Amino acid sequence: MLPLAIQAVMTLRLRLVYLVVEIFRVSEMMRLQTYAGCSLLGALAVIYHAFNSRRQFYPSMVYLSTSKISLVLLLNMGLVIMCILWQLIKRIFLGHLREAEVERLNEQSRREIMEILFAITIFRQDFSVSFLAMVTTLLLIKALHWLAQKRVEYIETTPTVPMRSHIRIVSFMGFLLLLDCLFLYSSVKFLLQTRQASVSLFFSFEYMILATTTVSTFVKYVFYVSDMLMEGQWERKAVYTFYLELIRDLLHLSMYLCFFLAIFMNYGVPLHLIRELYETFRNFRIRVADFVRYRKITSNMNDRFPDATPEELNASDSTCIICREEMTTAKKLICGHLFHVHCLRSWLERQHTCPTCRALVVPPENGASTAGGQRGARPAAHQPGTSTTSTAAQASVDGAVDNNLSQHQARLQAAAAAASIYEKSYVYPSPNPPVWSPGYVVLPQAYRPLGDSTIVESGGEQAPGANVTHGESTSNMSNSQLEAQTKMLQHQIEVLQKQLQLLQKSKLEGSVDNKGKGVESSSSSVSDSGNDGHTGETAL
Incomplete structure (x- = not known):
């Protein structure tokens, strides 16, 4: 009940x-x-x-x-x-608007009204009743374009769409394209008749942008319908959509640049175009970078990603997480996860991380030197127990500390270095590790054993320098590495001593009521770290 x-x-x-x-x-x-x-x-x-x-x-x-x-x-x-x-x-x-469409309409309207007000200040000598009517018409037509784009996005994400909705959206986009062409023709005609810069230049540019946007939305809708007719098996849909958006952004960027120069030469700085120009340039730059990265990854997928063996397919879940279908053949990423070839290719068109663990599919080019690749550089390993006060004091004394490593990573790095020196607890990863979670820290270059091998970096990426066993690490260490380790420990002891002196000096100068507890805790943590460093030097 x-x-x-x-x-x-x-x-x-x-x-x-x-x-x-x-x-x-x-x-x-x-x-x-x-x-x-x-x-x-x-x-x-x-x-x-x-x-x-x-x-x-x-x-x-x-x-x-x-x-x-x-x-x-x-x-x-x-x-x-x-x-x-x-x-x-x-x-x-369109019928009744959904809540997302109303929100999109309100947000875009506020931004567009502000930009049109800026545009009116530029064309103030052409201000008239007809100009206000044309500006209002432009704003209403833009609102229809925003609703058309949002409705197409809704149709693409809806499993079942009635035929009536398809007919209405196609007719709507055709109607909008007709309006854009008519107003563009009238603006260009008036501009050619007068042969001078006027407000018609502004309307010609706006309707040209709207026309290209409508064509792009319609072509994207055609891609969706084609993929739907193929029952979702069109593998090249995402590629063509990516190319379409890239070409659209390139056209918009070219138009914005031309219009910006035309307005700047005849009227002044077009303030209403600065935001649109910046956003278009940023989107185009991001798409170009994604395209270059995608071409670099997919150019040699067969060589970069090995085929999964039948044993690996049987040992793991043979369901592709992207398409949720069984895998008979699959590609294996660096992190160890398996996917269909076409699913992986379509995924890499939008993302460059593993769909399962979010690790980078391809390690960065300078990933091997991220955590201390320079042999002569001072390491940034902080001993466990250092507080925020001691860290600030060390930064004031030693300006060469690597600020890119977090405190947690620095502690793990110091622990790995100590374990490799004393041969107690550090175990090197196997040549073919399964799935590595992001938490392993790269050993500094000065502590790496000799030999051409690979070590698993943070995030599950492999870098040259550590595919050796535990027994070979001691035999391959050279005298230069031992000297570097000795200098490192001596340097840490000196830094900790300087920190202790600074803290004692601040304790004498500061007030006992406000700073006594903080200085005492910092001094105790620094003294513990100094004892650990002294113990490491004695054992060495």
Whole structure:
């Protein structure tokens, strides 16, 4: 009985929420209808007053165009008519908007209104009633484009879409493309007739951007439909989509640069273009970097990633985590996970990490020298027990400490170095490790045993220098490495002694009430670290 009661309560609450939403929506529509009705009555009253007082058509038109009150009421009525047409187009092609579409519309509208206000300041000599009407039309058409893009994204992520939705979205994109071409043609025609920079340059650029965006959205939708007809087996869909977005960003970047230069040479700095220009350049740069990285990884996938053996397929789960299908043949990543070849290729088009463990598929080029590849450099290993105060003091004394390693990694590095010196607890990884979790730290270059081998770095990546057994590590160590280790321990002892002196000096100068406890804890931690370093030197 209790689950049924809970279910009934939840159903009642959902119905109540839905009822409240419907009430707000109806009230909003009633407010819009009331506003439109009042605007219509005001416009009709002004027109009636003009014709009743002037008795002729021409004097009435002069009165309506010169009277400020009449002009404001007529412009307001024109805005209401444009909003009604916009609502009608939205209702025909899209129906009711979803919450995500409304949020996207509100966010983009706020940003676009600010940019249009900046654009008006640039073209202030062309400011007129017709200019305001064209700007309002442009804003409403842009809003329709935002809704079209969001609806296409929704269709692509929905498993089952009725045929009616496909027909409506295709018709909607065709209608938007027709509007873009018409306004672009009129703007370019006026620009060629005047043969001088004017506000038509601004509208030509805007509608050109909208037209290319509409074409890109339509082509992406065609890719989705083609993949749907192939039952999701089109392997090259992601590649073509990536190329499409790359070409679109390149075209937009070229247009923004040309328009920026044209406005800068004729009017001044176009402030409304700075953000769009920067975002377009950043997106294009990211896509180019992803494309280069993708081509580098996939150019030699057969050589870079070995084929999984039948034993490895049987030992692990033979289900590909990307497509959730059984694997008969698979590729093995460095981290040890197995995937289909085509699934891995499609995954690498968007991501460059393992889908399972998020380790890098290909280690960085300078990954071998990330944790102390220079042999003569001072190591940044902090002994366990050092506090934040001692770390700050060491940074003031020794400016050559490697700040890229975190405190936890530095402690692991010091422990690995001590274990390799005293042959007590450190065990080198096997030549073919299974799956390594991100937590292993690379041994500094000065402590690595001789020989061409590989060591597993942080994040599961392999770097040259440590594919040796535990027994060979001691026999292959040279005298130069032992000297480097001795110098390292001596240097640590000197640093800790200097830290102790600094802390004692600050203890004498500071106040006992405010700093006594902190200095005492720091001094105790530094003294413990000094004892550990002294013990390591004695054992060596």
